[in-house]
Amino acid sequence: MSSPLIHKFEGELRKISTLNSIIGLLSWDQEICLPAKGRKLRSEQIALLTGSVHQLKTSPEFVELVADLLEMPGLSEEDQANVRETWRHLKRSIKIPKELVEETSAATSAAFHAWREAREKKQFEIFGPFLEKLVSLKKQEVNLIGFDGHLYNGLLEEYEPGMDVDSLDLAFEVLKDKLSPIIKTISQRPVIDDSFMRGDFPEELQLQTGREYLSQMGYSWEAGRMDKAPHPFCIGFNPHDVRVTYEVDSGNISRFIWAILHEGGHALYEQGLNVEKWYLPVGSAGTMSLHESQSRLWENMVGRGKEFWSHNFPKLKQTFPGPLRSISTEMFYSACNKVQPGLIRIHADELTYHFHILIRYEIEKELFAGSVSVGDLPALWNRSYRDYLGLEVDDDGVGVLQDIHWSHGAFGYFPTYSLGSFYAAQFFDAAERAIPDLSDQIKNGNLATLREWLRIHIHQWGHRYSTEELCERVTGQKLNSRFFMEYITKKYGEIYALN
Amino acid sequence: MSSPLIHKFEGELRKISTLNSIIGLLSWDQEICLPAKGRKLRSEQIALLTGSVHQLKTSPEFVELVADLLEMPGLSEEDQANVRETWRHLKRSIKIPKELVEETSAATSAAFHAWREAREKKQFEIFGPFLEKLVSLKKQEVNLIGFDGHLYNGLLEEYEPGMDVDSLDLAFEVLKDKLSPIIKTISQRPVIDDSFMRGDFPEELQLQTGREYLSQMGYSWEAGRMDKAPHPFCIGFNPHDVRVTYEVDSGNISRFIWAILHEGGHALYEQGLNVEKWYLPVGSAGTMSLHESQSRLWENMVGRGKEFWSHNFPKLKQTFPGPLRSISTEMFYSACNKVQPGLIRIHADELTYHFHILIRYEIEKELFAGSVSVGDLPALWNRSYRDYLGLEVDDDGVGVLQDIHWSHGAFGYFPTYSLGSFYAAQFFDAAERAIPDLSDQIKNGNLATLREWLRIHIHQWGHRYSTEELCERVTGQKLNSRFFMEYITKKYGEIYALN
Numbered sequence: 001m002s003s004p005l006i007h008k009f010e011g012e013l014r015k016i017s018t019l020n021s022i023i024g025l026l027s028w029d030q031e032i033c034l035p036a037k038g039r040k041l042r043s044e045q046i047a048l049l050t051g052s053v054h055q056l057k058t059s060p061e062f063v064e065l066v067a068d069l070l071e072m073p074g075l076s077e078e079d080q081a082n083v084r085e086t087w088r089h090l091k092r093s094i095k096i097p098k099e100l101v102e103e104t105s106a107a108t109s110a111a112f113h114a115w116r117e118a119r120e121k122k123q124f125e126i127f128g129p130f131l132e133k134l135v136s137l138k139k140q141e142v143n144l145i146g147f148d149g150h151l152y153n154g155l156l157e158e159y160e161p162g163m164d165v166d167s168l169d170l171a172f173e174v175l176k177d178k179l180s181p182i183i184k185t186i187s188q189r190p191v192i193d194d195s196f197m198r199g200d201f202p203e204e205l206q207l208q209t210g211r212e213y214l215s216q217m218g219y220s221w222e223a224g225r226m227d228k229a230p231h232p233f234c235i236g237f238n239p240h241d242v243r244v245t246y247e248v249d250s251g252n253i254s255r256f257i258w259a260i261l262h263e264g265g266h267a268l269y270e271q272g273l274n275v276e277k278w279y280l281p282v283g284s285a286g287t288m289s290l291h292e293s294q295s296r297l298w299e300n301m302v303g304r305g306k307e308f309w310s311h312n313f314p315k316l317k318q319t320f321p322g323p324l325r326s327i328s329t330e331m332f333y334s335a336c337n338k339v340q341p342g343l344i345r346i347h348a349d350e351l352t353y354h355f356h357i358l359i360r361y362e363i364e365k366e367l368f369a370g371s372v373s374v375g376d377l378p379a380l381w382n383r384s385y386r387d388y389l390g391l392e393v394d395d396d397g398v399g400v401l402q403d404i405h406w407s408h409g410a411f412g413y414f415p416t417y418s419l420g421s422f423y424a425a426q427f428f429d430a431a432e433r434a435i436p437d438l439s440d441q442i443k444n445g446n447l448a449t450l451r452e453w454l455r456i457h458i459h460q461w462g463h464r465y466s467t468e469e470l471c472e473r474v475t476g477q478k479l480n481s482r483f484f485m486e487y488i489t490k491k492y493g494e495i496y497a498l499n
Numbered sequence: 500m501s502s503p504l505i506h507k508f509e510g511e512l513r514k515i516s517t518l519n520s521i522i523g524l525l526s527w528d529q530e531i532c533l534p535a536k537g538r539k540l541r542s543e544q545i546a547l548l549t550g551s552v553h554q555l556k557t558s559p560e561f562v563e564l565v566a567d568l569l570e571m572p573g574l575s576e577e578d579q580a581n582v583r584e585t586w587r588h589l590k591r592s593i594k595i596p597k598e599l600v601e602e603t604s605a606a607t608s609a610a611f612h613a614w615r616e617a618r619e620k621k622q623f624e625i626f627g628p629f630l631e632k633l634v635s636l637k638k639q640e641v642n643l644i645g646f647d648g649h650l651y652n653g654l655l656e657e658y659e660p661g662m663d664v665d666s667l668d669l670a671f672e673v674l675k676d677k678l679s680p681i682i683k684t685i686s687q688r689p690v691i692d693d694s695f696m697r698g699d700f701p702e703e704l705q706l707q708t709g710r711e712y713l714s715q716m717g718y719s720w721e722a723g724r725m726d727k728a729p730h731p732f733c734i735g736f737n738p739h740d741v742r743v744t745y746e747v748d749s750g751n752i753s754r755f756i757w758a759i760l761h762e763g764g765h766a767l768y769e770q771g772l773n774v775e776k777w778y779l780p781v782g783s784a785g786t787m788s789l790h791e792s793q794s795r796l797w798e799n800m801v802g803r804g805k806e807f808w809s810h811n812f813p814k815l816k817q818t819f820p821g822p823l824r825s826i827s828t829e830m831f832y833s834a835c836n837k838v839q840p841g842l843i844r845i846h847a848d849e850l851t852y853h854f855h856i857l858i859r860y861e862i863e864k865e866l867f868a869g870s871v872s873v874g875d876l877p878a879l880w881n882r883s884y885r886d887y888l889g890l891e892v893d894d895d896g897v898g899v900l901q902d903i904h905w906s907h908g909a910f911g912y913f914p915t916y917s918l919g920s921f922y923a924a925q926f927f928d929a930a931e932r933a934i935p936d937l938s939d940q941i942k943n944g945n946l947a948t949l950r951e952w953l954r955i956h957i958h959q960w961g962h963r964y965s966t967e968e969l970c971e972r973v974t975g976q977k978l979n980s981r982f983f984m985e986y987i988t989k990k991y992g993e994i995y996a997l998n
Contacts, residue, residue: 018547021540022521029524033532037722038740041520041777048517052551223536241537278540 005069006079010280012062013086017279019053021237028235028243032227054101058093066090078282081464085281088161095144104137108409115407122397124378127407132374134409135367152368155412159288160419162468165365168415171422171481172358178485182492183351186339189496194335197254199323206248209319210260213312214244217264217298218451223271232259234295236270236285238278243267253320254336258299265298266291268451272459281463288413290467292420293427294454300350300421301428301487302450307442309333337495341389343398351488352389354421359384360403360414368411423471425484427458430475504568505578509779511561512585516778518552520736527734527742531726553600557592565589577781580963584780587660594643603636607908614906621896623877626906631873633908634866651867654911658787659918661967664864667914670921670980671857677984681991682850685838688995693834696753698822705747708818709759712811713743716763716797717950722770731758733794735769735784737777742766752819753835757798764797765790767950771958780962787912789966791919792926793953799849799920800927800986801949806941808832836994840888842897850987851888853920858883859902859913867910922970924983926957929974 026046034042056062069075069083111130118127139151147154150165211226229245236242244263248256269285277283285291302308306329309316313329324332339349345356363380366372372380381400382393393399405413431453432438441449457474471479493499525545533541555561568574568582610629617626638650646653649664710725728744735741743762747755768790776782784790801807805828812828823831838848844855862879865871871879880899881892892898904912930952931937940948956973970978992998 015547018540018544022525022544022548025528025544026521026524029528033724035720035722035724035740035742037719038736041517041737041740045517045521045524048514049521220536221534223534225532225534237537238540241534241540243534 003072005065005072006075009065009069009083009086012056012065013082014279016053016056017238017284019049019056023049023053024235024237031229031233032245054093057090063090063094078464081282082280085463092145092158095146096141097144100137100140100144104134104141104409107133107137108407111409112404112407115401115404119397119401122395122401124396124400127401128374128377131377131406134406135374135411138409138411139368150365150369152365152412155364155368156415157412159410159413160416160467161287162466163289163415163419168361171418172354172361174481174485175354175418176358179351179354179488182488182498183339183341185498186351186492186496187341191340192334192338192495193331194254194338196323196327196331197335198252199320201250201253201256201320201323203248203250205319206250206253206256207246209316210246210256213257213261213303214264214267216312216445216447217261217268218448219244219264219267220271224267226260232263234263234266234270236267236273239271239273239275239283240278242270253323258303258336261303262295262299265295268298268454269294269459272451272455273462274460277462283462286461286463286465286470287467288416289419289423290458290470292417293423294458296420297424297428297454301424302442302447304333304336304350305442306333307439309336310443311445334495337491339492339496341391343385343391343393344402350421351492354418355388357414357418359388364411364414419479422479422481422484423467425487426471426475426479427454428487429483430457502571504564504571505574508564508568508582508585511555511564512581513778515552515555516737516783518548518555522548522552523734523736530728530732531744553592556589562589562593577963580781581779584962591644591657594645595640596643599636599639599643603633603640603908606632606636607906610908611903611906614900614903618896618900621894621900623895623899626900627873627876630876630905633905634873634910637908637910638867649864649868651864651911654863654867655914656911658909658912659915659966660786661965662788662914662918667860670917671853671860673980673984674853674917675857678850678853678987681987681997682838682840684997685850685991685995686840690839691833691837691994692830693753693837695822695826695830696834697751698819700749700752700755700819700822702747702749704818705749705752705755706745708815709745709755712756712760712802713763713766715811715944715946716760716767717947718743718763718766719770723766725759731762733762733765733769735766735772738770738772738774738782739777741769752822757802757835760802761794761798764794767797767953768793768958771950771954772961773959776961782961785960785962785964785969786966787915788918788922789957789969791916792922793957795919796923796927796953800923801941801946803832803835803849804941805832806938808835809942810944833994836990838991838995840890842884842890842892843901849920850991853917854887856913856917858887863910863913918978921978921980921983922966924986925970925974925978926953927986928982929956 023046026042026049030039030042066083066087069079070087075083107130111127111134114130115127118124138155142151142154145154145157147157148164153164156163156165156168207226214226215221223240224242224244227243227245228248230247232244232246234242234244244260244267246256246260246263269291273285274283309329309332313332316332317324317327337349339351341352341355342348345353345360348356359381362384363372363377366380367374367377378396378400385391385393385399405411431450434453435441435449438450441447458470461470465473468478471477475483489498522545525541525548529538529541565582565586568578569586574582606629610626610633613629614626617623637654641650641653644653644656646656647663652663655662655664655667706725713725714720722739723741723743726742726744727747729746731743731745733741733743743759743766745755745759745762768784772784773782808828808831812831815831816823816826836848838850840851840854841847844852847855858880861883862871862876865879866873866876877895877899884890884892884898904910930949933952934940934948937949940946957969960969964972967977970976974982988997
C-alpha cells in the first residue's frame with residue numbers, strides 16, 4: 001500500500017535530500033575547486049540552503065505528518081524504517097531552539113579558526129576558551145534532547161544511535177586487556193624494515209595505481225571521480241555521483257595507497273545503495289560505524305592482506321622499479337602491517353590505532369562528566385599517551401590539537417572509528433564463511449564476489465535496519481569484538497611470529 | 500536614504516542571487532566534473548532551485564514591493580536602477596502563466612535532444628517539428644508579454660532591451676554595403692599562409708601560454724580558475740569566483756589562444772563588477788552585447804593586434820620552436836587575421852563573421868513574421884550562404900543545424916554578437932583617445948591601464964545604466980557602427996594592402 005500520507009512524506013524527503021545533495025556539492029567544490037576569494041559567497045550559499053533544509057524539516061506540518069505516520073498501522077516494513085529514521089533526527093531537531101542552533105553554528109565557526117591557529121602555533125590556550133564554549137553548548141543541547149544514563153550517551157546518540165557508555169567501556173576494556181600484551185611483545189621483536197616505502201614514487205604513477213585498485217574493487221567511474229584534496233575523503237550525493245579524494249606524496253607511497261583503498265571502501269558503500277530510493281533513509285547510508293566498517297574492511301582486511309599483495313605486488317614493483325627493486329611480496333606485506341606506537345592517530349597501525357581512540361573517548365567522557373576541565377586537557381592527553389603508548393608528546397600540535405573533530409563540536413564521534421574496525425572484522429569473517437574460496441579469489445585479483453556479497457548483505461539496505469540489527473542479520477550475532485581480536489591475533493601472530 | 504522597503508527588496512534579491520549562483524555552480528560542475536550517471540540527480544537539483552527562484556521572484560508580496568518601489572519618490576539613482584532592472588525581468592515573468600513556462604521547458608529539453616541527433620545524422624527533419632513547436636511557444640510568450648512594432652522586437656527585448664528591428668536593419672545594411680566590397684577585394688589578394696598554426700603544440704605548453712596571457716590581462720587567479728571543457732565558456736558566480744574553460748587541440752594552436760583571450764575578456768568584466776553589490780543589478784553584468792563587447796575587445800582589438808604579438812610572439816616562438824621556427828611576428832599577425840569565408844560561424848574571421856549573424860537574423864525575422872516556415876529553413880540557409888559568402892553548404896550538419904541556440908529556444912540572441920563587436924570597436928576607440936600611449940603600452944606587455952580603464956568606465960557599473968546610456972557616457976555618443984568599420988578598414992587595409 002502507498003497511502004497519500006506516505007506519498008507526501010516521501011515528496012518532502014526528496015526535497016530535503018536534494019537540498020542536502022547540493023550542500024554536499026558546495027562542500028566538495030570548496031575543498032577541490034573553489035578559488036581563495038570565493039569562500040565568502042560559498043558560506044552564504046551553504047547557509048541559505050542549510051536554513052531551507054531546517055525550515056522544511058521542522059515545519060509544523062512536516063513534524064505532524066511524521067508523527068502521524070509513526071502511529072499509522074499497516075505501513076510496510078520499508079516505510080516504517082523511513083518514518084522511524086526520519087523521526088529519530090526530527091525529534092532531536094525540534095527540541096533545539098533556533099537560538100541555540102545559531103549560537104552553536106557561530107561558536108563552531110569561531111572555534112574552527114581558533115583551532116587552526118592554535119595547532120599552527122602549538123598553543124592550546126588559543127583554542128581552550130572556544131572549546132569550553134562548545135562543550136557548554138553541547139551540554140545544553142544534550143540536556144534539551146534528553147538521554148538515558150550518562151550524558152555522554154546523548155552525544156553518542158547523534159553518531160551511533162543505540163550505542164552507550166556501558167557497551168563501549170566493556171569493549172575497550174577487552175581491547176586494552178588483549179591488545180596491550182600483543183603490542184608489548186611486538187615491541188620486543190626485531191623492527192620491520194619499511195624504509196622502501198619512502199623513495200621515488202612519481203605522483204602520476206601512484207594515481208594510475210590508485211585508479212587501478214579502485215577499478216579492481218568495482219568502483220564505478222561512470223558514477224564517480226577521484227581528485228586531489230588537502231585530505232582524503234569520500235562524498236556521495238547519491239549512488240550515481242560518489243567522489244573520492246586523495247593526498248599524494250611523491251616521496252612516500254604509504255600515504256596514498258591505503259587512504260585510497262579506505263575511501264574506496266566508503267565509496268563502494270555509497271555506490272551500492274539503492275538509487276531508486278536515494279532520498280529516503282532506506283536508500284541512504286547507515287551509522288558512522290557502519291560506514292567506517294566498509295572503509296576499514298577494504299583498507300585493512302583486503303588492502304593490508306597477503307592475498308591482495310600476492311596479486312598486486314608484482315605489478316607495483318614493475319611500476320616503481322627504483323624503490324621496490326629488491327623487495328619481495330612478503331617484505332612489502334610485513335612493512336604495510338608494521339606495528340609502531342606513534343603520536344598521530346591518522347598514521348597509526350591497526351593495533352595501536354585503538355589506543356588513540358580510547359584516549360580520546362576517556363577524555364571526552366571525563367570532560368562531559370565534569371571531572372576534568374578544558375584547561376586540564378593537554379596534561380591529561382600527554383599523560384594518557386605516556387601510559388598507553390609509552391610516548392612523550394613533543395607539543396600540543398602533535399598532541400591534543402591534532403584532530404579537527406572537537407573544533408567542529410563533534411564529541412562522541414571518535415568511538416565510531418573503533419566500532420568500525422570491530423564491525424569490519426565481524427563482517428569479513430561472515431564473508432569468509434559465505435565465500436569459502438574468498439582468499440583464493442582475492443589472490444587472483446577477483447574482488448567482485450566480495451563486493452557483491454557486501455552489496456547484497458549491507459549496502460543495498462541503506463538505513464533500513466539499525467546497525468546492530470543489520471549486524472545480527474549479516475553475521476548471526478550482535479557486535480562482538482572477539483572477531484577483531486581473532487583477526488589481529490592470527491595476522492600479527494604470523495607477521496611477528498608471536499606463537 | 501535607505502528605506503526599510505529597499506532593505507527588504509535587497510534582502511530578497513540577495514536570496515534570489517544566491518540561489519542563482521548555486522544554479523550556476525551546478526551547471527559548471529555538470530560541464531566540468533559531473534560523472535556520466537550523475538545527470539539525473541543534477542537535473543533534479545537544478546529544477547528544485549529554479550522553482551525556488553521562480554517562486555521568490557513571482558510571489559505577490561515581492562511583485563507588490565517592487566511595484567511600490569517603482570513609484571516611490573526620493574530613491575537614490577542606484578536604488579532606482581536596481582528597481583528598474585528587477586521590474587524589467589519581473590514584468591515579463593508575471594505575464595507568463597506557469598503552464599506555458601513548464602510547456603516551454605519540456606519542449607526545450609526535447610528540442611535539444613532532437614537537435615543533437617539531427618546534427619549528428621545531418622537530417623534537419625528530425626529537428627524540424629521540435630523547432631516548429633518552440634517557435635509557436637515563443638510567439639505565444641512574446642504576445643503575452645507584449646511588444647512595440649515587430650514581434651521580433653519582443654524577442655530582442657529578452658537579450659538586448661532597447662534594441663529593435665529598425666536599428667538592427669540599418670546597422671546590418673551599412674555593414675553589408677561596406678564589408679562586402681572589402682571581402683571581395685581581399686578574395687582577389689594572395690591567400691595568407693596560416694598553415695603553421697597547425698603542427699605540434701603540446702597541450703601543457705598551450706595551457707601555460709593561456710595562463711600567462713590571462714595573467715597579463717589581469718585575470719585574478721585568487722578569484723577564478725581555468726578548466727578543460729567540451730566548449731569554452733566563462734561563468735561568474737560573483738566577482739570573487741569567475742571561472743573560464745577551454746578546449747585545446749595539440750595539433751592546432753589557433754583554436755585555443757583566441758578562445759581563451761575571448762573568455763578572459765568576459766572574465767575581466769565579471770571580476771570587475773562591484774563585489775559589495777554582487778546580488779543587485781548594479782553589481783551584475785549588463786546586456787549580452789555589453790558582455791560580448793568585452794570578450795571581443797580582448798580577443799580581437801587586443802589579441803589579434805600587432806602590438807600584442809609584438810610583445811608576445813618572441814616568447815611564443817620559444818615555447819613552440821617546432822612549428823614557429825621560421826615564422827616572423829608579421830607572418831603570425833597576418834595569419835591570425837586571415838579573412839576567408841567559411842561555413843562555420845564560430846570559426847569565422849572578424850569580417851565574414853557578421854554575415855553569419857546577418858543570415859541568422861534575417862531568417863529569424865522571416866520565421867517570426869511568418870513569411871517562411873520551418874520546413875523552408877535548410878533551403879533558405881543554403882541560399883543565404885551562397886548569396887552572402889559564395890559558399891555551397893555540404894549538409895545541414897554544417898549548415899542550418901550548426902548552432903545550439905534555436906534548440907534552447909533562444910531567438911533574437913544572435914544579433915547581440917554583432918552588436919558586441921560594434922560596441923567593442925567604439926569602446927576601444929574611446930580607450931585609445933583616453934590613453935594616448937595605449938598602443939605602446941600593449942607593445943610593452945602592459946595591459947593594466949586598458950583593464951583599469953574598462954573597469955572604471957564599464958565593469959564597475961554593472962547594470963546601473965542601459966547599454967545605450969553607458970555607451971554614451973563612455974564614448975560620448977550612441978552606438979555607431981562606423982567605429983567598427985574604421986577599425987576594420989584600417990586593420991585589413993594594412994594587412995591586405997587594400998589602399
